[in-house]
Amino acid sequence: MTRPNRLRLILRDLGTGAAFASMAVSGQLPIWALGLFAVALVVALTGRRPFSRLPRLTAVLLVPLAGALYLAVASGRMDLVVAACSFAGLVAGQRLLSETSPSTDGQVLLAGLLMVAGGAALSGELFFAVCLMAFAVLASLSLGLAVVEAAVPVGEPVPVREVMRPLAKGTLFALLGAVAFFILFPRLNWNVGARRASPGLGTATSGFSDTVRLGGSGTLKSNPRVVLRATLAPDPGTEQLGAYWLGRTYDTFDGQEWSTIGAPKKRSRTRVTLRPGADKQVYQKVELLPAYGSRTLIALETPSKLGNALVHTSTGTRRTQLQELGGDELRFVVEGLGYSYEVYSVPPGTDTDPGKLEQLEHDQLLALPDNLDPRVTELARQVLGDEKDPLTAANKLSSWLQREYTYTLELGGDVTDPLTEFLFARKAGHCEHFATALTLLLRSQGFQARLATGFFGGERIGDEYILRAGDAHAWTHVLVPGRGFVTVDATPPAFRANQSLELLESLVSIYEAIESAWRSSVVDYSFRDQMNFVRDLTRPPRAPGDKKRLDLPPMRAWVTAVLVGVAVYQAWRYLSRRKPRTKALEATRFVDAVERQLAAVGVKPRDGETLEDVSARLTREAHPLAPAVSPLTRRYLEARFGQRALQPGESAQLLKGLKLAIAALPPEEKHQQKARA
Amino acid sequence: MGRTYLVVTFGVGLGALNTGNNLLYLVLGLLLSVIILSGVLSERCLKDLSVRRIGTEGAFAGEPFAFRWGITRKRGHAFALTLSEVDSPLTGEGGVGYLPAGAEHVVRADLTAPRRGPVKLSGVRVTTTWPLGLFAKTRVFALEGTLLVYPRRGFACEDPLDAAVGHVGEANNPRRMDGTGDMAGLKELGEHEDARRVHWMKSASAGKLLKVEREREERRTFILDVKTGLAGDVLERRCEEVAAQAHRLLEAGHEVGLELPGTRLRPGAGSGQERGILRALAWLGFEEQREEAA
Numbered sequence: 001m002t003r004p005n006r007l008r009l010i011l012r013d014l015g016t017g018a019a020f021a022s023m024a025v026s027g028q029l030p031i032w033a034l035g036l037f038a039v040a041l042v043v044a045l046t047g048r049r050p051f052s053r054l055p056r057l058t059a060v061l062l063v064p065l066a067g068a069l070y071l072a073v074a075s076g077r078m079d080l081v082v083a084a085c086s087f088a089g090l091v092a093g094q095r096l097l098s099e100t101s102p103s104t105d106g107q108v109l110l111a112g113l114l115m116v117a118g119g120a121a122l123s124g125e126l127f128f129a130v131c132l133m134a135f136a137v138l139a140s141l142s143l144g145l146a147v148v149e150a151a152v153p154v155g156e157p158v159p160v161r162e163v164m165r166p167l168a169k170g171t172l173f174a175l176l177g178a179v180a181f182f183i184l185f186p187r188l189n190w191n192v193g194a195r196r197a198s199p200g201l202g203t204a205t206s207g208f209s210d211t212v213r214l215g216g217s218g219t220l221k222s223n224p225r226v227v228l229r230a231t232l233a234p235d236p237g238t239e240q241l242g243a244y245w246l247g248r249t250y251d252t253f254d255g256q257e258w259s260t261i262g263a264p265k266k267r268s269r270t271r272v273t274l275r276p277g278a279d280k281q282v283y284q285k286v287e288l289l290p291a292y293g294s295r296t297l298i299a300l301e302t303p304s305k306l307g308n309a310l311v312h313t314s315t316g317t318r319r320t321q322l323q324e325l326g327g328d329e330l331r332f333v334v335e336g337l338g339y340s341y342e343v344y345s346v347p348p349g350t351d352t353d354p355g356k357l358e359q360l361e362h363d364q365l366l367a368l369p370d371n372l373d374p375r376v377t378e379l380a381r382q383v384l385g386d387e388k389d390p391l392t393a394a395n396k397l398s399s400w401l402q403r404e405y406t407y408t409l410e411l412g413g414d415v416t417d418p419l420t421e422f423l424f425a426r427k428a429g430h431c432e433h434f435a436t437a438l439t440l441l442l443r444s445q446g447f448q449a450r451l452a453t454g455f456f457g458g459e460r461i462g463d464e465y466i467l468r469a470g471d472a473h474a475w476t477h478v479l480v481p482g483r484g485f486v487t488v489d490a491t492p493p494a495f496r497a498n499q500s501l502e503l504l505e506s507l508v509s510i511y512e513a514i515e516s517a518w519r520s521s522v523v524d525y526s527f528r529d530q531m532n533f534v535r536d537l538t539r540p541p542r543a544p545g546d547k548k549r550l551d552l553p554p555m556r557a558w559v560t561a562v563l564v565g566v567a568v569y570q571a572w573r574y575l576s577r578r579k580p581r582t583k584a585l586e587a588t589r590f591v592d593a594v595e596r597q598l599a600a601v602g603v604k605p606r607d608g609e610t611l612e613d614v615s616a617r618l619t620r621e622a623h624p625l626a627p628a629v630s631p632l633t634r635r636y637l638e639a640r641f642g643q644r645a646l647q648p649g650e651s652a653q654l655l656k657g658l659k660l661a662i663a664a665l666p667p668e669e670k671h672q673q674k675a676r677a
Numbered sequence: 678m679g680r681t682y683l684v685v686t687f688g689v690g691l692g693a694l695n696t697g698n699n700l701l702y703l704v705l706g707l708l709l710s711v712i713i714l715s716g717v718l719s720e721r722c723l724k725d726l727s728v729r730r731i732g733t734e735g736a737f738a739g740e741p742f743a744f745r746w747g748i749t750r751k752r753g754h755a756f757a758l759t760l761s762e763v764d765s766p767l768t769g770e771g772g773v774g775y776l777p778a779g780a781e782h783v784v785r786a787d788l789t790a791p792r793r794g795p796v797k798l799s800g801v802r803v804t805t806t807w808p809l810g811l812f813a814k815t816r817v818f819a820l821e822g823t824l825l826v827y828p829r830r831g832f833a834c835e836d837p838l839d840a841a842v843g844h845v846g847e848a849n850n851p852r853r854m855d856g857t858g859d860m861a862g863l864k865e866l867g868e869h870e871d872a873r874r875v876h877w878m879k880s881a882s883a884g885k886l887l888k889v890e891r892e893r894e895e896r897r898t899f900i901l902d903v904k905t906g907l908a909g910d911v912l913e914r915r916c917e918e919v920a921a922q923a924h925r926l927l928e929a930g931h932e933v934g935l936e937l938p939g940t941r942l943r944p945g946a947g948s949g950q951e952r953g954i955l956r957a958l959a960w961l962g963f964e965e966q967r968e969e970a971a
Contacts, residue, residue: 106678106681106810110678110681110682110685113682113685113708114685116704117685117688117689117692117701117704119700120698120700120701120703120704121692121696121698121700121701123700128700129703132700132703132704132707136707140711140808140809143808143809143810143811144756144807144808144809144810146810147756147757147806147807147808147809147810148756148757148774148775148807149774150757150772150806150810151756151757151758151759151772151773151774151805152772152773152774153771153772153785156774158774159774159775162754162756162775162777163756163774163775166718166754166756166808167808170714170718170808173710173714174707174710174711174714175707175710176710177706177707177709177710177711177713177714178703178706178707178709178710179706180706180710181702181705181706181707181709181710182699182702182703182706185702185705185706187697187699187702522699522700522703523699523700524699525699
């Protein structure tokens with residue numbers, strides 16, 4: 001294989017890899033599809049084509065795979081689009097490993113095109129854009145090289161260097177064209193089969209399930225992805241907020257898992273009031289990002305009123321309702337890519353109404369697991385003595401746990417009794433262990449308490465506060481008579497918030513910013529945005545603080561007008577060059593001018609009479625203009641047929657002579673000529 | 678490939694309209710802009726081209742022959758051009774990968790003509806699939822011409838008739854096939870050759886049997902003919918047979934003449950004579966066109 005061939009194939013294979021990656025970043029493809037394609041790509045990149053000997057057999061093998069995928073779809077275990085994308089990946093892999101030929105190349109790149117389309121359907125990721133661009137560039141270069149290679153006679157070298165530059169330029173124009181098309185093409189939406197967009201790169205938090213199993217691995221704490229943005233009023237103005245953001249609570253612990261006994265309310269509402277508000281409430285405008293990956297609303301503790309929720313989907317933004325579940329959880333009714341809503345929360349330290357609790361729920365705040373180790377009760381009694389005040393007892397226990405126990409995320413697998421393991425064996429755990437221990441130690445001494453989960457922290461970015469997936473946290477609510485549920489956190493303060501590396505956080509923040517721009521300007525680009533774009537280009541801007549528009553269009557309108565003008569001019573030049581008009585010959589223009597001057601004094605050619613005939617006639621008639629016209633006629637004939645072109649300025653000089661001759665005509669002669677004419 | 682590409686573009690467009698997925702709009706934009714780009718770049722590739730036909734040394738029916746065109750571009754460069762003859766029975770095309778401005782590039786193609794006779798050439802078709810091979814754009818350069826295709830090369834089934842003119846020198850002797858002219862050189866004696874021609878002294882010194890070669894020793898004159906009244910396949914076969922016989926005889930050093938209905942070619946030897954015979958055979962049956970071409 002010659003070198004250009006190899007380069008072209010590498011570009012082709014890498015382009016197909018980029019197309020597959022555009023689907024893979026959605027995280028929805030099954031692992032076996034990822035693995036098979038990765039192997040095929042690596043083998044192809046090494047230049048080996050093992051399927052070239054058995055093209056039909058390997059192609060036939062795809063049939064049972066297609067059948068298996070169909071069964072998976074039919075049985076509901078796999079989404080149709082995901083199955084189609086997986087199959088496209090397999091086909092592309094089989095073609096990559098087959099013998100190289102023009103038809104194979106075409107099939108590989110068409111499969112790539114389908115995979116890119118599949119990626120667009122599966123993923124809203126920023127990485128999709130990167131993959132799309134990579135595929136466009138690599139596939140274009142590969143196709144261009146293939147076209148030239150096909151035209152080069154066998155044995156001659158392919159002019160790779162000469163080809164690459166115009167190809168790269170062309171690809172750049174194609175990408176710019178794609179952007180222009182994207183901006184200007186009217187957003188029509190039949191909306192027959194919209195799909196939900198994927199949550200994005202990496203794992204979403206998905207931290208709110210109906211149960212919390214104690215003793216999980218706890219890797220969430222190092223996940224730096226931003227899951228929530230919130231604007232607060234009044235603005236606290238601090239860089240690190242250090243606040244508790246509540247998601248939901250749990251009141252039942254069976255020794256391994258936390259759950260809630262409250263049943264969900266069937267009614268859905270647009271606004272929910274959980275408790276009476278205080279005088280000075282904290283207003284929050286919250287946005288849950290796709291990385292959040294759950295439908296549970298988050299609010300600063302203690303939320304009183306939540307609502308006006310909007311769900312953001314791949315098809316646009318619309319209003320959504322909220323459903324109340326047990327454990328004070330509020331959940332969005334519809335699933336979306338992200339959500340926006342408003343919350344009012346009672347400021348921390350304010351006495352609050354614990355909410356409407358049934359007797360069963362009240363009793364559950366004291367419930368202990370059946371197989372609770374007696375040492376737990378004994379331990380609580382030892383630490384608390386005869387303490388009667390629930391809040392003091394909680395604070396005592398919290399301080400003791402922070403002092404005597406260490407924080408760790410390095411935990412083994414499931415254990416039979418995670419609480420006993422934490423309190424008496426390992427003496428190390430994460431926030432769920434600390435919160436569970438505090439809650440059960442309090443309950444063992446007759447104090448009502450429950451487990452709360454949500455986020456802790458708040459990092460200021462501009463005017464907003466953000467929470468990362470690693471800010472997920474668990475703590476304890478102690479029911480204090482007259483004050484309601486009070487937050488007590490047993491986790492050592494240094495370990496409450498996100499624990500990812502600072503550098504990683506910075507990188508992720510940059511990525512999140514770019515992704516946010518990508519989502520707002522590309523993924524969520526709507527017809528309204530298009531109209532705004534066009535309107536902003538053409539309409540004059542509003543003066544600051546004034547509703548009246550300025551008289552002059554904005555600078556961008558002028559720039560746009562200039563650009564459009566240049567484009568029109570270029571197009572006109574291109575088209576006029578394509579069909580050049582026949583230029584009038586200099587000699588023809590000259591003879592026209594001569595005839596015009598002669599006509600002005602009544603000397604007009606008769607039907608079919610040329611200038612030569614006119615000149616001869618004038619000579620025959622001894623016309624006073626004949627001596628002037630005769631040399632002009634000779635010069636015209638030389639210029640027109642004798643290949644002795646008129647020199648610059650010569651025709652003007654000759655015409656000047658004729659004008660002088662005409663001017664020298666006696667007036668009565670002029671009148672006679674005109675009368676004859 | 679372009680058709681499939683259009684189908685995929687249509688599908689993606691439907692998907693974009695159906696789902697309102699902006700990323701599909703982005704992909705659709707890319708696909709459409711590639712279509713536009715393909716058209717513009719292909720068009721630019723075919724601009725300012727001039728083509729001249731160089732032709733061929735000899736075209737025989739039914740077998741590929743080298744055909745050449747000269748192609749020039751005044752300004753800018755062109756890529757991936759393929760050239761072929763338009764509206765003619767000739768099959769095959771030549772290609773050039775990269776054509777820089779100013780210099781003439783000679784494109785060579787192996788063309789095949791299905792039958793003997795003159796082929797009218799009306800123009801040269803220049804096609805490019807640049808830049809992505811999705812769509813082909815073509816321009817035809819009007820260029821009148823005639824290509825004379827010689828009869829198919831093959832074997833002669835029949836031996837030629839007796840020579841019109843026999844051996845020079847001594848009387849004809851059926852057993853003695855060699856001539857008696859001046860000595861031209863020595864050559865190893867072949868199998869079944871006349872041993873009386875052996876030069877014994879030279880053979881003794883060389884250690885192998887060497888025979889004497891004499892000038893004009895094997896040259897005879899043959900007059901080949903195609904009878905009047907033949908037509909269709911019979912005429913074709915006869916033309917092929919005569920061409921093959923003429924080739925064999927001329928190769929052997931004989932003089933060959935040709936008698937055709939209405940045409941006579943005097944006996945001669947060498948490749949020029951063979952070319953003349955082939956040309957005469959190629960025009961046989963197409964005399965009207967020959968007059969037009971003249």
